[in-house]
Amino acid sequence: MTYSIAVLGAGKIGEALLAGLLGGGRRVEDLMFTERHPDRAAELTTRYGFRAVDVATAAKEADVIVVAVKPQDIEPLLDELGPNLDVGTLVVSLCAGLPTTLYERRLPDGVPVVRVMPNTPMVVGEAMSAISPGRYATGDHLATVEELLSVVGVVVRVPESQQDAVTALSGSGPAYFFYLVEAMIDAGILLGLPRAVSEKLIIQSAVGAAAMLAKTGEHPVTLREAVTSPAGTTIMAIRELEKHGVRAALLDAIEAARDRSQELGRQHDED
Numbered sequence: 660m661t662y663s664i665a666v667l668g669a670g671k672i673g674e675a676l677l678a679g680l681l682g683g684g685r686r687v688e689d690l691m692f693t694e695r696h697p698d699r700a701a702e703l704t705t706r707y708g709f710r711a712v713d714v715a716t717a718a719k720e721a722d723v724i725v726v727a728v729k730p731q732d733i734e735p736l737l738d739e740l741g742p743n744l745d746v747g748t749l750v751v752s753l754c755a756g757l758p759t760t761l762y763e764r765r766l767p768d769g770v771p772v773v774r775v776m777p778n779t780p781m782v783v784g785e786a787m788s789a790i791s792p793g794r795y796a797t798g799d800h801l802a803t804v805e806e807l808l809s810v811v812g813v814v815v816r817v818p819e820s821q822q823d824a825v826t827a828l829s830g831s832g833p834a835y836f837f838y839l840v841e842a843m844i845d846a847g848i849l850l851g852l853p854r855a856v857s858e859k860l861i862i863q864s865a866v867g868a869a870a871m872l873a874k875t876g877e878h879p880v881t882l883r884e885a886v887t888s889p890a891g892t893t894i895m896a897i898r899e900l901e902k903h904g905v906r907a908a909l910l911d912a913i914e915a916a917r918d919r920s921q922e923l924g925r926q927h928d929e930d
C-alpha cells in the first residue's frame with residue numbers, strides 16, 4: 660500500500676528502518692526524516708535520497724510518523740509534534756520504555772499510537788519487532804505497522820504490559836550475543852590463535868548455531884546436548900560456565916534491563 664512515512668530521529672534504528680523500507684520497494688519520495696544535525700541529514704539524503712524535513716512538515720505530509728529518538732529526547736519532540744499533528748496520522752514509537760499513554764496525553768486527542776520494540780538486525784532484514792496497540796489504535800493500524808516492519812524482519816504482537824520485558828530480551832538481545840562473541844574471540848587469542856582466525860571460527864559458529872536454532876525446530880537444550888560428548892571437551896567448558904554463574908548472571912542482567920525500561924517510562928509520568 661502507498662503511504663508516506665516520516666522517521667523522526669534518523670539515528671541507528673531510524674536509518675535501518677528507512678533503508679530497509681527503501682530496499683523493500685517503498686518509493687523514496689514516500690520516505691522522509693527529521694534530524695538534529697544538518698551534516699547527518701545531508702549524509703542520509705546523499706546516500707539514499709530520502710527527504711530531510713522539519714517536524715511540522717513531517718506532521719503535515721506523512722501518513723505514518725515513526726518516533727526514533729532516544730527516550731531522553733522525547734519531551735521537546737512531542738512539544739513540537741503535538742500542535743502540528745492531524746488526528747488521522749498514525750504514530751509509531753520505537754522508543755524503549757515509553758508507554759503509549761505518554762503520546763496519548765501529549766498529542767491531539769484520539770491519535771492512534773502503536774508501540775514497537777525492534778532490534779538492530781533490522782540492518783540485514785532480520786529484525787525482531789514486537790508491537791502493541793495504544794488506546795486508539797485499531798486492528799487496521801496494527802496491520803499497517805505489521806506490514807511495514809515485516810519488510811525488515813519478523814513481527815509479533817504482544818500486550819503493552821510485556822514491552823519492558825521484550826525490550827530487555829530482544830531489544831537489547833543482540834548486544835548480549837555480540838558481547839559473547841567478543842569474549843569468545845578473546846579466548847581464541849588467549850589460546851594463541853591469530854585474531855583473524857579466532858574471529859572467523861567464532862562468527863561462523865555463531866551463524867551456524869543461529870541457523871540451527873531457526874531451521875531445525877529443535878530445542879536449544881537438545882542442540883547443546885548434541886555437542887556435549889560424554890567425558891569430552893564441551894562438558895568441561897560447561898562446568899566452568901556453571902561454576903561462574905553465567906546462567907544466573909544472564910537472568911540478573913535481563914532483569915536489570917527490564918527495570919531500566921520501566922524506569923525510562925516512569926521518568927515521564929508527571930507531565
Ligand SMILES: NC(=O)C1=CN([C@@H]2O[C@H](COP(=O)(O)OP(=O)(O)OC[C@H]3O[C@@H](n4cnc5c(N)ncnc54)[C@H](OP(=O)(O)O)[C@@H]3O)[C@@H](O)[C@H]2O)C=CC1
Pocket residue numbers: 667668669670671672673693694695696699727728729730732735736753754755776777778779830831
Ligand atoms: N539501538 C537499538 O538497538 C535500539 C533502539 N531502540 C530505540 O530507538 C530509539 C533510537 O535509538 P538509536 O537509533 O539507537 O539512537 P540514536 O541516538 O542513534 O538515534 C536517535 C537520533 O535522533 C536524533 N534526534 C534527537 N532528538 C531529535 C529531534 N528532536 N529531532 C530530530 N532528531 C532528533 C539524534 O540526534 P543526536 O545525535 O543529536 O542525539 C539521533 O541522531 C531509542 O528510543 C531506542 O530506545 C529500540 C530498539 C533497539
Ligand SMILES: O=C(O)[C@@H]1CCC=N1
Pocket residue numbers: 755826830831
Ligand atoms: O539500550 C537501549 O536502551 C536500546 C533499547 C533496546 C536496545 N537498545
